[in-house]
Amino acid sequence: MESQNPATRVVGSTGGGATPGSAYASLETLLTEVTDGVLLVTFNRPDVRNAINRQVQHDLRTVLDQARGDDDVHSVVLTGAGEKAFIAGADISQVAGYTKATALDSDLQRLFDLVEDFPKPTIAAVNGYALGGGCEVAMACDIRIASQTARFGLPETALSVLPGAGGTQRLARLVGTGRAIELILTGRMVDADEALRIGLVTQVAPGEQLLDAARAVAATIAARGPLATRLAKLVIRAGMDADQRTGQVVERLAQAVLYESDDKREGTDAFLSKRPAAFHGR
Incomplete structure (x- = not known):
């Protein structure tokens, strides 16, 4: 109900x-x-x-x-x-x-x-x-x-x-x-x-x-980028099961995905335009 x-x-x-x-x-x-x-x-x-x-x-x-x-x-x-x-x-x-x-x-x-x-x-x-x-x-x-x-x-x-x-x-x-x-x-x-x-x-x-x-x-x-928070969690968890150098490789790969995402473009544009960001998780 x-x-x-x-x-x-x-x-x-x-x-x-x-x-x-x-x-x-x-x-x-x-x-x-x-x-x-x-x-x-x-x-x-x-x-x-x-x-x-x-x-x-x-x-x-x-x-x-x-x-x-x-x-x-x-x-x-x-x-x-x-x-x-x-x-x-x-x-x-x-x-x-x-x-x-x-x-x-x-x-x-x-x-x-x-x-x-x-x-x-x-x-x-x-x-x-x-x-x-x-x-x-x-x-x-x-x-x-x-x-x-x-x-x-x-x-x-x-x-x-x-x-x-x-x-x-x-x-x-x-x-x-x-x-x-x-x-x-x-x-x-x-x-x-x-x-x-x-x-x-x-x-x-x-x-x-x-x-x-x-x-x-x-x-x-x-309120933050959902794709970024999801990948950040994944990278932290994966890094706990690996040495630091391997964890940092995973970190770079996740960052590469985020740098090409619509949410990253929206986040940076919203910041520069001094307006709230409207993220869509992609």
């Missing part, structure tokens, strides 16, 4: 159908809403602190696949329902039945790779506990903004397993090897202020302002 705000489109909810004509399917565990180009995805299992189970994985994959080609969406914000948790980890009742085949298949790792590789900016608005898989999906996002009550941790070693959805790799890249080893081996949680200090998040906001802060960052990005 259409909301009273013409810039808002509700596209899915627990137990509800999709908007007529919307590209989005009915989602069992996620709430989804598009406002001013921002797709807000809310993990909606507050009774279990939004724990990740197979249905959550299926629903998140579905919404990402559909948002990829949705021209009404220029960025994605992930958050959790309720005030206690962003995502408090995996559903332990399912983890208890996991085997070596589950680990080798690593569906959750592949899903979080999709989040990391998503072509549009992704922002985690962390509104409470982000533990285990919750911390891992937040780290897969491009930007992390925390509420003052947010808590981050990878406690898997207490179950004699390790963070297996990219956590060992992404945490080390974000906060450094030594600190990542300490946090993973001890399972220690960090609060929002420490997360900001060590580089795990880029901003801390009061809880009631968290989504506004995420939307403000998304709006700032949306």
